[in-house]
Amino acid sequence: MTSISYHAEGGVALMRMDRADKKNALTLAMYSAMARHLEAANNDSALRAVLIAGVPGAFSAGNDLQDFIAASSSGGLGDPVLHFLRALVGCNKPLVAAVDGVAVGVGVTMLLHCDYVVASQRSTFATPFVDLGLVPEAASSLLGPRLLGPQRAFELFALGRRWDARKALSAGLINDMIEDEGTEARAIEVAREITAKPPNAMAITKRLLRSDRDEVLARIDEEAEHFKACLRGPEAMQAFTAFMTRKK
Template sequence: MTDHIKTTVTDGVQTIRMNRPDKKNALSRAMYCAMTEALQAAEADEAVGCILFTGAPGAFCAGNDLADFMEIAKGGGLPTEVRDFLHALAKAEKPVVAGVDGLAIGIGTTMLFHCDLVLATPKSEFKTPFVDLGLTPEAASSLIAPRLMGNQRAFQMLAMGRPFDAEFARECGFVTEIVDDDVDGSAFAAAKAIAAKPREAVKLTKSLIRGDRSDVIERIDKEIEIFAKRLVSKEARQAFEAFFSRKG
């Protein structure tokens, strides 16, 4: 377990807070494990009617920790932590809400495609710079993004790495509502209202809306297979070296 993921249950809402503000909530392997365990616990807890993801002011999630990726690339294989988290998120039967402020990079954006409600502040910025790092999309984003926003906007996001502001993200369909302040409070209020509704009826309605998710799970696994190969590619190695040389 890690202190970088905080979980609480209040008024039927399990809040999963990414709490690594010094790294802008870049996700480590331990954080993935903790979020997977939190999702599984929420699904099993009868006191929980809704799941809420939040981050830190100015940084919802800056994506994967690239230092972890460097170590993984040297080892020649992708551990299961990311896959386990994405499976748990994609298969979640209970509603999932997210409150976003500031940076939502890489998986900080693509995880939102699996949420049922996303609130964001005007300061939010969504970006998936996979190709710039010599990598490819994940979280079934190559399947879900074109469905949400069409092929051309999906190409802008996933292949070109174009940043989307909150208003454009709302137009594209993966942000539900823009809130001017206190996104945590607004998101919790929405999650609490969902949790107060008849639980089984909500779960069944979500299942009908989401439909059969086997194609999503299949795409997650296919993307991870390609992603793992890209991690050890010359392009990715050069991109990582350039990134860390700039930081140094």
Template sequence: SLMQHIHQALENGILRLSFNRPERKNAITTAMYEALAQALDQANSDPAVRVVLLTGQPGVFTSGNDIQDFLNNPPSDTQSPVFRFLHALSHLEKPLIAVVDGLAVGVGTTLLLHCDLVYATPEARFQLPFVNLGLVPEAASSFLLPKVAGYQRAAEMLLLGEVFTAEQALAAGMLNGILPSNQLLEHALGVAHKLAEKPAQALRLTKQLLKQPYLSQIQQTMRAEGVQFIRQLSSPEAREAFSAFIEKRKPDFSKLG
């Protein structure tokens, strides 16, 4: 079913959405993007949902796109599930909290830039490996990351595509706090409860006002990234990167200019 790998639970006004595919490090499939997009869209119109909490499993938030699924069902246009998810994410009107324990790769890191509050464990590891795969950033991260982290730090993360730590993410303004894994969820739930008890309309309007100045830039950037992303997917660079990934060898881009 659509919901198989995205677990949903609504309790005390808190809608908890969990990546639930631990056997594949919570790698996200087309069906999972579809499920998330639907859940986020529905959250907007459901008065019972006061706040949304996004979690993974202990040790892994998400390892990003499921590469095999991605190659089998590449996004062909902006109506593809991955872009529907990104649209829903950037248009969520309720407060959104993310809880990162362990691995957050690719979209697992870029989606955090749309969250209102983000908490992580000291062991959390982030990576934006788009360039290394012959691809470009998505989720409007090429606009949002420099805004949050400053240009040079964003360039370092996106151009080199190397793993960075929770401490580095905190210093870059991407996190609200770092908590030991045995306190992480409890802390985030406590914050979610505080938000769930606040006036819903005032929260929604405040979030709207915070996001308003950037909304058109976010949409514009997402579209521009989407066009390049889809184009790059069929490039010789991406073909070499993905072949190397699947064949577990080092890619060679020296012949490709």
């Protein structure tokens, strides 16, 4: 069981991270499943939009700790993670996200690849990469400054400050902030609005609005190399040791 569900209806594919007991901390198996679903949706001519959702109270708490420790031993992000990130970049269908609750790490950086983000008022956004002795991923070092501006991107990705939904809205990270229980319903409305548009014109418009894919993929690879080096470094090892000590 990968804790990822996928359902397509009415031109919309709904991909849900469903590991509520771990606040949707992503395992390598979950990354692989999401990559496969995104690729399948991208190749399905009947689909016009993809909606990425979590569970009430949690969009994604980032990487699963055990998988992250294993990654630090092997020294890399892991092929399933890179597969997922490349599938995000390669998806021609508009991506809508419904965020309710915590969004941490990749739970934030994947939003930079979404075309419309709806978040609940209780949602929070944090990317504690530097605090863990690491660097940003998912091309967030490229897309973050372009979307948020360099200063706000520094605040989020370098200082690792936690943003509430209101701050995320004012910074441009999300499109809509609504009451908690209406988050997914609003995201579905947006996805259906997309399906009502001419699909070819929509696909071309998305491509024109998005950064050059080769540039984004190159930045993903560049970040992955830095990430790999940092995972093996003393700062990350010290941070992981301190984290595990606190957990115990």
